[in-house]
Each structure stands twice: as structure tokens, then as C-alpha cells.
Amino acid sequence: MKARVTVTLKNGVLDPQGKAIVGALGSLGFDGVGSVRQGKVFDVELDTKDRAKAEESLKAMCEKLLANTVIEDYSVAID
Amino acid sequence: MKARVTVTLKNGVLDPQGKAIVGALGSLGFDGVGSVRQGKVFDVELDTKDRAKAEESLKAMCEKLLANTVIEDYSVAID
Numbered sequence: 001m002k003a004r005v006t007v008t009l010k011n012g013v014l015d016p017q018g019k020a021i022v023g024a025l026g027s028l029g030f031d032g033v034g035s036v037r038q039g040k041v042f043d044v045e046l047d048t049k050d051r052a053k054a055e056e057s058l059k060a061m062c063e064k065l066l067a068n069t070v071i072e073d074y075s076v077a078i079d
Numbered sequence: 080m081k082a083r084v085t086v087t088l089k090n091g092v093l094d095p096q097g098k099a100i101v102g103a104l105g106s107l108g109f110d111g112v113g114s115v116r117q118g119k120v121f122d123v124e125l126d127t128k129d130r131a132k133a134e135e136s137l138k139a140m141c142e143k144l145l146a147n148t149v150i151e152d153y154s155v156a157i158d
Binding site for chain 1: 085087095097100103106107109110111113114115116117118119121122123124125126127135139141143144145
């Protein structure tokens with residue numbers, strides 16, 4: 001079973017990397033970019049075929065390893 | 080207009096970071112993880128309201144800055 005976990009910064013958390021990307025886009029001639037915020041995706045392949053179990057397991061992985069829940073949100077999408 | 084750009088490694092490109100995550104998950108007790116591949120997301124806010132123009136612009140940003148098209152694929156989703 002394939003799943004995609006997306007980890008993004010919470011609202012209000014500063015994202016200097018995103019700001020740098022806005023600057024770089026501007027110097028490449030891309031105007032009209034309001035903001036950029038960078039996050040991570042993890043494409044995970046699980047051996048289980050139990051959808052509910054997979055979701056539970058993925059959420060636990062996020063809580064323990066994939067996301068820093070103090071500053072990051074995560075979402076899980078199972079194919 | 081908000082959009083999400085997702086950049087992932089192409090098939091066949093080695094992902095040592097993903098391998099390390101599989102190892103870390105294993106040592107945390109998560110068995111049954113076949114593979115993990117890590118990518119990036121960019122949440123971009125654009126000033127334009129023209130959907131087609133936004134998509135074109137985002138694709139150009141990927142080609143020029145956000146993705147390394149030799150080893151990475153990208154996809155653009157506009158809200």
C-alpha cells in the first residue's frame with residue numbers, strides 16, 4: 001500500500017528558506033509571488049493491506065519521527 | 080491564488096535519506112515499511128487570478144529553480 005505524508009510548517013512559524021526562494025524567483029524575473037513556504041513529502045510503501053491500520057501507523061510515524069509537531073503539521077493520504 | 084508544487088525524485092534515482100528513514104522507523108518498532116522516498120513541497124501564493132497563467136508560471140519556476148529536472152519530477156496543483 002502506497003501513501004504520501006506531507007509535512008508543512010505551522011502558520012506563524014517563520015520560514016527563511018521560503019523567503020529566500022521568493023527572493024530568488026524575483027531575481028529570475030518571476031514577479032507577483034506573494035509567499036513561498038517549504039515543506040516535505042514522504043512517499044511511504046507499507047506491507048499491510050489494512051487501510052485503517054496503515055493510516056494509524058503512518059500517523060504514529062509522523063508523531064515520532066517524520067514531523068516535529070511543535071512547529072509542523074502533517075497530513076496523510078493513502079492511495 | 081494558492082498552489083502546491085510537489086518535487087519528487089525520479090524513479091531509479093537513489094534516495095539515501097529515504098533509506099535512513101526506513102532504518103530509523105525500523106528501530107522505532109515500525110515494521111513492514113517497504114520503502115520511503117523523500118521529496119519537497121512548496122506552497123506558493125501568487126498575485127494573479129488567471130489560472131492558466133499561474134500554472135504556466137509555476138511550471139517555469141520548477142524548470143528554472145524549484146526542481147532539478149535531471150533527477151526530479153514535479154507536479155503543480157492549483158487550489
